[in-house]
Each structure stands twice: as C-alpha cells, then as structure tokens.
Amino acid sequence: MLSNNQVDKLGGELRDGRIDEDNLRRLELFRSEFVEAYTYVENILVCILRLSVTGRPSKSTVAILEKLKRETARLSQIQDIAGCRVIVQDMASQNKCLASLRSILGNVYVDDKRNDPKNGYRAVHVIIKYNGRPVEVQLRTKPQHAWAEISEKFADAFGQSIKYGEGEPWVLEFLSELSMNTARIENLRLRKVLLPEAMKYSEKIAERARLGRLEAVLFKELQSVFDRMRAKVAV
C-alpha cells in the first residue's frame, strides 16, 4: 500500500508528464486499493436497492491525468477514482434513490448539480466512503444522462475543455441550451408527479393538461435546438 506522500509524489510526477511504465504500475497499485470500497457500494446499489448499475472500479489514466492538470487537487484527494453510474427514468425516481441511499448509509456527501449545473452537467453525485476510500455514485435521469453522453462525445471531437466551459462557442451554446431545455422539461414532469394532495381531482386533471401543453412547447424548442446544432455540424 502506498502512503499518502507516495501517492501525491506520484500524482506530481504524472502532472509533470512523467508517464512511464514504473509510474503506470504504481498508479495501478493505488487504484487497486479502491476495489474493496467499490464492491461494497456496488453491493448496496445492486443487492439492497435492486438498481441496475454500471461500474468503473477505477478511473482511466487519461482521465486522472486531465484532472491532475486541470485542478490543483492532489492525487490522494481525487474523489472519483472508483465510481458507479445509475440511470433512472426521471427526477422523482432520482429523489427516491437518493433518499434510499441516505436512509441506508446515513450521512453521505451529496453534490446535487440539478439546480446548479456545472457547465450544463446536471446529475446527483453521492460520495460514499468505505474504509477511508471514496466511491462516487452518479445518479442520473435518462435526459440528464443523454445530455452528458452528447457532451462527452462533443468533447472528444472538439477538445476536452468543452466540458469545462471553454472552446468552440457554438458547441458551448448548444450544450447550454440543451441543458436548460432539458431541465425545464424535467422540472415540469416532476411538478406533474408532485401535485398537492389537497388539490381536487378535477383541478389535478386540469393542471396536468396545462403542464402537458407546456411540455409540448418545450419539446418543440428542444427540437429546434437540435436542428440548429445539426445545421452547424453540416457546415
């Protein structure tokens, strides 16, 4: 097992571009220390919460290098060396999932990016620690996930800085509009689910119909966001 000092020395060397066989072997040794925590978290998600999970026992080298260069964080401080991804239908399911995790694990660190998106990225991240090792659980709805996948792919094509709000202006504008539009649709859908108990049945029907009409308008706007993007790509 590497000490924190050794891990941070390794991180410093990687940040400085010393990517050789020795350092890759040491990095793999460090990453292997997260497998136990990853397995613990994955078991909770799959066996207790019965969720469908895709896991990443350890972050890729290229992603670690980018993080080390982009941020001032030391290697020992990176919270998402190991992670799991859970994709649920909508925000109501996402809230339920988060509540279940809190009820099972108690005090977990939650980073809710839904109302305060990071460069357009919306999701709920939960950091669970086991034996001192953090594991990041990404809870995403289907629309949040679709946005994230498109953003990643654009980052491959136009540079990773796109994910951090820098680069080709029209790509940034498209991702920003898409994120805002998706958020509005998701919030409308949540309002439909969370109509006040005290509301009369007829009022609920009318309110759902009203929200449905608003949703249809937002879908049209969403389509035009995609059309504008396709026109740009075609140029």
Added chain:
Amino acid sequence: MLFLIHYNRSTGLLESISEFHDKDIARASSRKLELEISLLCGAGGQEVVLLEADSLEALQQTHKRYFKTLDEMQANSGAQK
C-alpha cells in the same frame, strides 16, 4: 461482466473490447495495465478503462460514447425526449 475498453478519443472510435468474468478483476486490471504500457509510445488520446455491467447491451446504454460516432448520436438525439 467486466469489459476492458480501448477507445481512441481522437477518432471517436472503439479500438477493442475484451470481456472478463466479474471475479477476474485482478486479471482484467493486469491486462489493462499491459495495454496501457503497450500504448506508451503511441499517439495520444488513447483511453483504456475497465467497466462493469450486467451485459454488453447495458454497457452500450450507459456508455454510448464508446460505441457510437457523433453522427450516430446526433441521429438518435431527437428520439431522446
């Protein structure tokens, strides 16, 4: 199942994918390290990652980026409502 993915960010294409049993994480990690070392002298933009999913189909849903081109994702994007 564990999936060892080698993806080329520059081309946006999947270079290779290998499957391992869940319990073979040590072997899969070792294979991942060998692959990373073999790529040291090559061009940049190579991403090697080990992922776990119930099936390849499940992985293709949660990590489309490795399996679809930007054009294919755009073509599908209108249906993601």
